[in-house]
Amino acid sequence: MAASLSRGYLGWDFSTQQLKVIAVDEQLRVTYEENVHFDNDLPEFRTQGGVYVHSDRLTVTSPVLMWIKALDVILEKMKSSGFNFSQVKALSGAGQQHGSVYWKEGAHHILKNLSPDLPLHQSLKACFSVSDSPIWMDSSTASQCFSLEKAVGGAQQLANITGSRAYERFTGNQIAKIYSQNPEVYIQTEKIALVSSFAASLFLGDYAPIDYSDGSGMNLLQICDKRWSVTCLNACAPGLEEKLGHTVPSSSVLGSIAPYYIQRYGFSPDCKVVAFTGDNPASLAGMRLEEGDIAISLGTSDTLFLWIQEPMPATEGHILCNPVDSRAYMALLCFKNGSLMRERIRDDCASGSWDEFSKALTSTVTGNNGNLGFYFDVMEITPEAVGIHRFNKDNNKVPDFPKEVEIRALIEGQFMAKRIHAEKLGYKIMPKTRILATGGASHNKDILQVLSDVFNTPVYTIDTANSACLGCAYRAIHGLVAETSVSLADVVKLAPAPRLVVTPAAGADEVYLPLLKRYAELEQKVLYNPTSSS
């Protein structure tokens, strides 16, 4: 469909499984959406779910050239659909958090002089010292995490400084691994970027700075003053600050779009690039979160987050700098076994059909007659556990469940874990609390009904599952006026209001309160124990 765009704004999302773009007009109406699915549209990279899970089952990477080629493909798709690039006033974007990109010495000159006659992936193919970027699903840096926590005085001290204890997926630990295993690669690297700042660099035609919000997902940035922690930098690798560069507020205008896009696609020379950020901070902006709300992104990973004023760092979950208001913060809990886990159970127990999956949910009772399950195909982050563990109503471990019981045990287990770990961090579910759900699974009303029942809270959705993209289009608009201290909320008040989808079923809370207690107790039995034989 040719998109006749009045003056508009673009939001990009370089996520785990695909590259997405959304265009909104001055009235915040979505006028265009497009995506490139890495596995299906770029089969030459042979990824699964957009990633390579290495044979050690701990190392997980994605090829950086796949992300670049995806941008080439999506821009050509937009061009052939008649998209009017000249009307784009500003763009911003998001990247999967924690992933890192390693620009090789000499790359800066190539990035600043892109030939409009060539696709990006041809010009940039020799610009990276690390071709397979470590990403958020990686769990291979336990030794680096141990060293970092030791260097600062322990897990809680690291959380107090950077907002999180050391996590294997966090960028500082990934950089430390590369430095320790391939020092020559580290030395050949002139710039280290996050996926978000790497993506911004592609549009800027220059190295883009890391923003405060995505930067606070690295175990390197002091969340109080937004400066790099010298102790953490030195614990990871030498000369790191120079390779990272300075950080900027997430609403910063970085500059105008590179000549490459003006000459090859017809962008206006006045099109501004606003700092890119992490996918979850971008979702917070896209869902226009308010104090007291809990947002749940049901994507490749399931992510719980909310807007907070007074950070309370802990050794579970994360405190990040707020992407919309630099004085505020956001809290984040990530559950790695999200949609890929739901899809695997759908394939095994519902013949690959979401309709059958839903029928199983509506044909089984609230509370599943006391059957509980823990489903972790890959090493889980919250809590640290792996494998499938099923318990009957008498708390006896059982080898399997009937298919419909398995489906309900998966969904109830995923949402009870979210409530338990949220409340552990001190989240208070208040009478005015709303759950704002986004991500692929937020299209399934039967899944959302279980979420509402477990939290005893109404569930809303926004009118697109691409909240990270939408949040970036909103941030592109906000970036142009942020200097005037206009809030993002003011800028996007015309946006479609969240839509109430389900409310808690009567009596659900009475069923789930005792079940939540059992679930928390059983969870202690399934925690990852590296020395156990099971």
Ligand SMILES: O=C(CO)[C@@H](O)[C@H](O)CF
């Ligand atoms: O690791 C995560 C957050 O800490 C994930 O939500 C990634 O951002 C997904 F891309």
